[in-house]
Amino acid sequence: MIVGGGHNGLVAAAYLARAGRSVLVLERLDHTGGAAVSTRPFVGVDARLSRYSYLVSLLPSKIVRDLGLSFRIGPRTISSYTPAERAGRPTGLLVGGGEARTREAFARLTGSDREYESWQRFYGMSGRVAERVFPTLTEPLPTRDELRRRVDDDEAWRTLFEEPIGVAIEDRFADDLVRGVVLTDALIGTFADAHDPALPQNRCFLYHVIGGGTGAWDVPVGGMGALTDALAAAARDAGADIATGHEAVRIDTDGRTAQITYRTPDGEGVAAARHVLVNASPQALAELTGDTPPAPAEGAQLKVNMLLKRLPRLRDEAVDPREAFSGTFHIAEGYRQLATAHAQAAAGELPAAPPSEIYCHSLTDPTILGPDLVEQGYQTLTLFGLHTPARLFDRDNDAVREELLKSTLAQLDAHLAEPLADCLATDADGRPCIEAKTPLDLERDLRLPGGNIFHRELSWPYAQEGTGRWGVETRHANVLLCGAGAVRGGGVSGVPGHNAAMAVLEATAG
Numbered sequence: 001m002i003v004g005g006g007h008n009g010l011v012a013a014a015y016l017a018r019a020g021r022s023v024l025v026l027e028r029l030d031h032t033g034g035a036a037v038s039t040r041p042f043v044g045v046d047a048r049l050s051r052y053s054y055l056v057s058l059l060p061s062k063i064v065r066d067l068g069l070s071f072r073i074g075p076r077t078i079s080s081y082t083p084a085e086r087a088g089r090p091t092g093l094l095v096g097g098g099e100a101r102t103r104e105a106f107a108r109l110t111g112s113d114r115e116y117e118s119w120q121r122f123y124g125m126s127g128r129v130a131e132r133v134f135p136t137l138t139e140p141l142p143t144r145d146e147l148r149r150r151v152d153d154d155e156a157w158r159t160l161f162e163e164p165i166g167v168a169i170e171d172r173f174a175d176d177l178v179r180g181v182v183l184t185d186a187l188i189g190t191f192a193d194a195h196d197p198a199l200p201q202n203r204c205f206l207y208h209v210i211g212g213g214t215g216a217w218d219v220p221v222g223g224m225g226a227l228t229d230a231l232a233a234a235a236r237d238a239g240a241d242i243a244t245g246h247e248a249v250r251i252d253t254d255g256r257t258a259q260i261t262y263r264t265p266d267g268e269g270v271a272a273a274r275h276v277l278v279n280a281s282p283q284a285l286a287e288l289t290g291d292t293p294p295a296p297a298e299g300a301q302l303k304v305n306m307l308l309k310r311l312p313r314l315r316d317e318a319v320d321p322r323e324a325f326s327g328t329f330h331i332a333e334g335y336r337q338l339a340t341a342h343a344q345a346a347a348g349e350l351p352a353a354p355p356s357e358i359y360c361h362s363l364t365d366p367t368i369l370g371p372d373l374v375e376q377g378y379q380t381l382t383l384f385g386l387h388t389p390a391r392l393f394d395r396d397n398d399a400v401r402e403e404l405l406k407s408t409l410a411q412l413d414a415h416l417a418e419p420l421a422d423c424l425a426t427d428a429d430g431r432p433c434i435e436a437k438t439p440l441d442l443e444r445d446l447r448l449p450g451g452n453i454f455h456r457e458l459s460w461p462y463a464q465e466g467t468g469r470w471g472v473e474t475r476h477a478n479v480l481l482c483g484a485g486a487v488r489g490g491g492v493s494g495v496p497g498h499n500a501a502m503a504v505l506e507a508t509a510g
């Protein structure tokens, strides 16, 4: 029995059904996918947006191969663009499009090759760590020492696993904008300062640079829903049953067999299972089993989905908007700006200049738009805002959402040659095609605790007290976590789903 049909629950279902087990997935919503879905959010408009998660890096190709998924990712030729103003003139940093071009872009912004060379060395180091750490994610958990031996690079270990990432960033880079671009990988979905001694920012950084052994973030062709649909099809083809509209409300277990009580629109039902895999959050798991829930993990991001009639022109005329928006477009993410935004939010205020990043899916993959929209040059925009923890929305979610959306878009407008509002498409009712989701919205719609996109703070990818062999074990022998809240969970990876399935297969082998 699998509680939750998010992408991880579906990965577990597909592996177990392919191994000949009898599998039933209970999903409380009327569709599968959890935070990995595509929807048409705008009335009468054929644009299927990846509503929540939008880029893929952490999904091992092994899972795609093992499950025979018909799912593809598209590489982005531009990695990022960061607009800036220097000496009163618009400029920016474009990373990607080949080595010579990137070197030149660094020189244009900073006046020398120094920052580019530091960049090459830094990402060379993280690339070597990625090659060594990524394959371990789908193996039993290594100990800390085993992982350290595997990394086999004392400097890299110290930089990424021991010292706050702010130390390395400040040692290695001099330019505030370059420092900020590096730091953002440590802050996506994580509310932290560069020097937080508890190192949540380092763990976030690690998960952002190890995916696929390269750290590349690619476009899911057809949108994130294409992945979920391929997983649901693989699970069903292998014989799994998927029951949507079924909410698990209680798990009773003696460690050998379990009883799951669930609710449907027609009433309550009970089912028995040898193993229960829980794709819902660790908080939800504790509520289901009657255990003490772990400390709440607050989310801190704003997600905005938009459809544009055309891409806006940039003030920095040296860069084509089609390139700038096809990579990650950083806004108000200078190093000092990020620190100020964090300090303001930690003090209970909305950041005065909210940092965010934007990317356009349809430039790499127009298949998510209906043919009419493609012909007319429509484009999608996805914005992910940082440093706005759930507590800031408590006083009035609707009012704070609106205020934050306005100030976030004003930061983008400062770098555009025309206001974004002029480029927004309208829906069948004449309303602008834009929707925003706060942490409280995500908690309500997706049951993400505190709106945390990873279910809980990301974990180190090695064994710690109580983490079990695969990082999915709980205090009940036959109840496992198979979602983002497991050790090595978080992100669209399928890793905890794979690992929970392996734990069940090992426990029942022979």
Ligand SMILES: Cc1cc2nc3c(=O)[nH]c(=O)nc-3n(C[C@H](O)[C@H](O)[C@H](O)COP(=O)(O)OP(=O)(O)OC[C@H]3O[C@@H](n4cnc5c(N)ncnc54)[C@H](O)[C@@H]3O)c2cc1C
Residues within 6 Å of the ligand: 003, 004, 005, 006, 007, 008, 009, 026, 027, 028, 029, 032, 033, 034, 035, 036, 051, 052, 053, 054, 055, 056, 057, 058, 246, 247, 248, 249, 279, 280, 281, 284, 303, 442, 446, 447, 452, 453, 454, 455, 482, 483, 484, 485, 490, 491, 492, 493
């Ligand atoms: C706005 C946003 C942007 C993100 N961007 C990215 C990105 O670009 N790339 C990336 O890699 N990651 C991203 N993430 C993170 C990533 O989406 C999640 O970590 C991942 O989807 C978690 O998958 P999951 O299957 O473990 O859990 P979920 O997707 O949370 O699925 C859990 C499922 O369990 C169901 N459920 C819960 N309780 C019950 C119950 N009692 N009974 C039955 N069903 C239940 C839920 O309805 C849900 O379908 C983003 C997340 C968000 C919210």
